[in-house]
Amino acid sequence: xxxxxxxxxxxxxxxxxxxxxxxxxxxxxxxxxxxxxxxxxxxxxxxxxxxxxxxxxxxxxxxxxxxxxxxxxxxxxxxxxxxxxxxxxxxxxxxxxxxxxxxxxxxxxxxxxxxxxxxxxxxxxxxxxxxxxxxxxxxxxxxxxxxxxxxxxxxxxxxxxxxxxxxxxxxxxxxxxxxxxxxxxxxxxxxxxxxxxxxxxxxxxxxxxxxxxxxxxxxxxxxxxxxxxxxxxxxxxxxxxxxxxxxxxxxxxxxxxxxxxxxxxxxxxxxxxxxxxxxxxxxxxxxxxxxxxxxxxxxxxxxxxxxxxxxxxxxxxxxxxxxxxxxxxxxxxxxxxxxxxxxxxxxxx
Numbered sequence: 001x002x003x004x005x006x007x008x009x010x011x012x013x014x015x016x017x018x019x020x021x022x023x024x025x026x027x028x029x030x031x032x033x034x035x036x037x038x039x040x041x042x043x044x045x046x047x048x049x050x051x052x053x054x055x056x057x058x059x060x061x062x063x064x065x066x067x068x069x070x071x072x073x074x075x076x077x078x079x080x081x082x083x084x085x086x087x088x089x090x091x092x093x094x095x096x097x098x099x100x101x102x103x104x105x106x107x108x109x110x111x112x113x114x115x116x117x118x119x120x121x122x123x124x125x126x127x128x129x130x131x132x133x134x135x136x137x138x139x140x141x142x143x144x145x146x147x148x149x150x151x152x153x154x155x156x157x158x159x160x161x162x163x164x165x166x167x168x169x170x171x172x173x174x175x176x177x178x179x180x181x182x183x184x185x186x187x188x189x190x191x192x193x194x195x196x197x198x199x200x201x202x203x204x205x206x207x208x209x210x211x212x213x214x215x216x217x218x219x220x221x222x223x224x225x226x227x228x229x230x231x232x233x234x235x236x237x238x239x240x241x242x243x244x245x246x247x248x249x250x251x252x253x254x255x256x257x258x259x260x261x262x263x264x265x266x267x268x269x270x271x272x273x274x275x276x277x278x279x280x281x282x283x284x285x286x287x288x289x290x291x292x293x294x295x296x297x298x299x300x301x302x303x304x305x306x307x308x309x310x311x312x313x314x315x316x317x318x319x320x321x322x323x324x325x326x327x328x329x330x331x332x333x334x335x336x337x338x339x340x341x342x343x344x345x346x347x348x349x
Contacts, residue, residue, distance in 0.1 A: 006044065006065050029091065031071055031129060035346070043067060096119060097124060140305060149319060157307075160186025200232040240259055243257075250275075263287045
């Protein structure tokens with residue numbers, strides 16, 4: 001099968017590789033769409049293991065691996081013991097390998113499983129390929145009203161939902177969303193679904209700011225020109241009670257803390273790969289709460305599927321580019337440039 005393979009630090013290549021086979025309790029999906037995630041760019045730049053395999057505890061990718069964890073497709077083959085699915089079923093999957101039997105797995109929190117591994121990271125092949133292998137118990141069916149592009153957005157939308165669910169929110173809570181990339185846009189969409197109307201988005205990129213305006217916040221502010229907390233205070237009468245940090249760059253956590261109101265909350269969803277600093281004195285004086293949000297639950301996936309099926313999320317507006325597998329290496333180069341695309345979708349026939 002054709003796949004995009006990690007060859008070395010910051011280098012990808014399209015190659016023919018062996019088609020995986022489903023084992024007991026597994027299914028093989030024919031990938032129809034897969035999103036490119038910012039964490040995949042981070043994986044090649046910061047979390048890459050040059051020696052193959054996992055390489056180190058913190059490796060996010062390695063030589064010979066295939067990335068891609070935001071995917072959906074059709075069941076192509078089923079392994080032994082799989083009765084709930086059959087070839088042709090349209091599905092997405094929680095992109096992970098976990099035991100499915102322990103207490104946290106049964107409770108719907110697979111990211112806490114001791115055997116947890118993300119599909120597409122380290123040495124676990126992902127969906128930048130024509131086929132990907134998944135655990136059958138992690139599959140979720142796609143309603144007929146959800147197309148494959150939407151299906152591949154379920155994972156990042158669930159990341160955003162997991163962060164929003166950590167926020168201390170009421171209908172009148174003034175919120176600041178830092179970053180209008182796919183996760184920031186997802187947070188903005190979920191805030192609207194939950195009835196939060198006083199929201200300012202902080203985004204320096206003109207193209208991403210325009211995408212945010214299409215979702216409908218109270219205002220979009222360029223943080224290089226204006227203080228977004230001041231802009232929110234002018235609208236709501238107070239600084240942000242909840243700041244959603246969706247950038248994941250060095251310095252943005254300290255910025256988020258400076259923006260938040262006294263007794264406010266910072267929810268960190270952005271994936272920063274380097275050590276960062278905050279000023280504890282400022283945080284203590286403000287009595288701030290800082291929450292880090294990692295991943296999602298199966299219930300988040302189910303909620304996202306329901307919202308897409310019922311038209312409560314217009315998520316496709318975040319897709320700015322659609323590419324084939326052959327175009328992925330060049331797209332990674334483009335994504336490293338300033339003012340690059342928002343969500344890039346890989347489609348396969």
